[in-house]
Amino acid sequence: MKERVTGMVLSAATIGEYDKRVVLLTKERGRISAFARGARRPKSPLSASTEPFVFGEFFIFRGRDSYTIEQVEVKNYFPELRKDLDNLYMALYFCETAAYFTREGMEAKNELNLLYLSLRALLVPTLPGKLVRYIYEFRLLAIEGEAPRIFECIRCHKKEGLHHFYVGEAGIVCDDCQDGQAGITLSETAIYTLQRIVSSPLEKLYTFTVGEKVLGEIETVVSRYFSAHTDKKFQSIAMLE
Secondary structure: OEEEEEEEEEEEEEEOOOEEEEEEEEOOOEEEEEEEOOOOOOOOOOOHHHOOOOEEEEEEEEOOOOEEEEEEEEEEOOHHHHHOHHHHHHHHHHHHHHHHHOOEOOOOHHHHHHHHHHHHHHOOOOOOHHHHHHHHHHHHHHHOOOOOEOOOOOOOOOOOOEEEEEOOOOEEEEOOOOOOOOOEEOOHHHHHHHHHHHHOOHHHOOOOOOOHHHHHHHHHHHHHHHHHOOOOOOHHHHOOO
């Protein structure tokens, strides 16, 4: 059965002498694996269109046990990402984490949109790569239903004096309820930034930047919280650390 899906190539591996096995993130069917027959032949139309970061319309045939890619209408392939190693590895990391959180058969419209916008954000000179990373990670957790409670105190529900983030309790604690435990003390700007990451429309997600101090606060929160919700060492990000 032939289908048309909107998606992005997350990864590609060689199979045999001429074929590829491609992992796609699709809006309609989530993360799927598909074979690109003959994609490694020099004149194959699938050669360039089955590389990581290629975004477009994929015409796939569903067999008994697997999918096969028959044709690709490329809309973007992000060639600029390959000109800078930091951007390249960060983009590969985004693809790797998208593969980690998504599943076959589960619609992935929001994950796909987030990934696409995040790759574009890496190419914006005024946006620090670290900020793009932490926005991506925090919003991805929110999409997957793992967002912390950051709009009111998780203990008394007050909306003022919110300065303490507790990773274990997955949320913000106000000054009155802070009990000296191992919370992360944050500025009001950092709290507002975290709230903005979780609540902004995706198309508005990368329309701001922050200073070094706030970026450091965001890094502390997001890196600890993201690590607490994953059980994998991502190879691509290890190349940057």
